[in-house]
Every structure is written in structure tokens, then in C-alpha cells.
Amino acid sequence: QVQLVESGGGLVQAGGSLRLSCAASGRTFSTAAMGWFRQAPGKEREFVAAISGSGKITTYGDSVKGRLTISRDNAKNTVYLQMNNLKPEDTAVYYCAANTRWSIITTNDGGYWGQGTQITVSS
DSSP states (O other), X not given: OOOEEEEOOEEEETTOOEEEEEEEOSTTGGGSEEEEEEEOTTSOOEEEEEEOTTSOOEEEOTTTTTTEEEEEEXXXXXXXXXXXXXXXXXXXXXXXXXXXXXXXXXXXXXXXXXXXXXXXXXX
């Protein structure tokens, strides 16, 4: 069983930055693929970024490439999402995700989810 707890959300002005953290429990964290998704009001959940267990492989959704950076610290069982140059369209609830299979982390089928943290970007 894996539990994921996000933190770091809040209100920020357009152009600003935030860093989200996701603390994970479970002995398999260092081998699990980790990811971030977001869901804006009235929209489907969207893949944002993912990182492999070793941290050597990352992938990003097209809408955030160049502005967001995912990283992890396996010693702290934590994954991060650094968000720069935020835009109003980045407003959403951001969810942390974990999956034992890298190949499906972009959908996280059968994986674990955090409870979400709200980010609001004002114009």
C-alpha cells in the first residue's frame, strides 16, 4: 500500500512560481514511477509530468513543457514539481500519482493517488 500526501499549493500571481511536494509512504517508493496530474473545473484530469524510480527519465505533458520540472529525492520519499511562469490556465487541483509500471504512469491505471492540492493563478 502506498499513501501520497501533496503540499505546496496556494494562490499565486501570473508569472510567479510554486513548488509542490508529494510525500510517499511505502517501502517500494524508490522503484515506483511517480507523476503529477491536474484537473481544472469542468475538465478531465490531465497528465502533467512523470519521473522514473531512478529519477533518470522524465516526461511532460505538452501544455507544461519548458515551465515545469519534476524531480524526486528517494532518501526523503518525496517527489517535487517546480512550477515557473505560471499562467491562469494552470489553475487546477494537482494530484500526485504512483505506479509500479513506468509504461502506464501517464494514465496511472491501477495506480495510487493523493488527495490533491489546489493551485490558483490570478491574472
